[in-house]
Amino acid sequence: MLKIGSGAGFSGDRIDPAIELAEKGKLDYLVLECLAERTIALAQKRKKADTAFGYDPLLEKRIRSLLPTLLENNVRLITNMGAANPVGGAKKIIEIAEEMGLRVKVAAVIGDDVLPYILQNRESFEFNPKLSESVPILSANAYLGASAIVPAIETGADVIITGRVADPSLFLAPMIHHFGWSTEDFNLMGKGTVIGHLLECGGQLTGGFFADPGKKDVSGLSHLGFPLAEVQPDGSALLTKLPGTGGALTLRTVKEQLLYEVMDPSSYVTPDVVADFTTVSLKEDGDDRILVTGGGGKEWPSELKASIGYDAGFIGEGEITYAGENAIGRAELAGVIVQERLQNHFEEITVDYIGVTSAHRGSFAYKGRPYEVRLRVAGKTYEREKANWIGEEVEALYTNGPAGGGGARKYFNEVVGIVSTMVPRESVKAELKVMEVKTNGA
């Protein structure tokens, strides 16, 4: 049996549940999945500014709070917090360990950065969606699979840090290593991928992003416990969470997560396998215990997916609230005024009425008037100054718009676009860099 915990489901995830898992989970491995599609392009920007950076901005905080507990409990860490710079991230971990007087061995998995290859062969790639020739590309990262991570585990490293890898592969790799599975046993690769997919979003398996009071009640969400899996050599697993933690692990929460972000459930493509979720079977085995059996897979795809980050300019936004009688009428007048002031200067101005139309674009609005409405105006541009202008015009509604507008806020953000493409497997070579703190320092 192999015990794997899931300690983070996105870059900004909470840290306490991971610490609790490391302390009390009797885990073999803790996995932290922290890398969203655009995160790596933003990280690449930071690396350009300073080559020591480019790893996850929360790496230091996470490692400082987790490393002593992990080492003490003999739990190995696998994480994609390397982002655009796994070697830089590994060096930082070594630095932290030295400072804390801890012995640690860190293996960095590199080779996902295919930017030079993409730039060299730019014309020959089909980008989905299309990317015009003039658009500046910031980053290009191929999705590595479990077979890139297994050699890092084999070094005996306490911490394995990667850049872009397929999320389920972070979990599949320790299964391959522990059980001695052949990476060409696609049935097992498929089963392991199902378990990895279920775990990769942390709390989303254990009642996070699930509760709907009166309909889908979940208790103790303020101390939501993250999931762990007890994996068997045949690729089945028991999913559970620590006793005393909040949340819920039920057939319903697991079903939602099994289908989360899945296109074709019979062909879930990773670098390791084309996994089949249509043969997965779920069974309750007591409170907060779900047995996962079945699932399978076919041979891995001949090409690897790569995410390309590009500079998409800036987005400017402004918001202001109207309340009381005719709130919607005054908000709509404000929207028209700002639109008239800006429309000839932007390709598109988006006007939303928060509380009425902003999330579902006007579909299904309930009858009756909202008591308060927040106007939101947004637009994209390649000029920084122009992006700021949108928020300024919304703010100016204080003295230049309808009666009773309050709480104006303006926002301005850089936009990194992401497109995907396929690259030949041969163009991607995964490598390792291992570093170590051998003696207890200080």
Added chain:
Amino acid sequence: MARKLYELAHSRAGDKGDVLMLSLIPYEEGIYEALREQVTADRVKHHLNHIVKGEVTRYEMPNIAALQFVCQGALLGGVTTSPGMDTHGKTLSYALLEMEVDL
């Protein structure tokens, strides 16, 4: 009797680029067949016509009594460049649950 899907089923939205995925999971597995008959890809496409610009494909998961709808062109270009409010489309599971079925 006309009933909102919200009463009968739950849903989670996911996104990949400009593609929105919506699961539909009945609270009682026994009504999976009825939902399968009534909540077709065409009906979902019609129901979400202000939101989904492209095709809707439905996948059936009898093994867990659930349906999955994959909606193309639904996220104003996708999470990274959308000028919209909910760039991921995470709230859109509840747009699906606004649909009515006869049960």
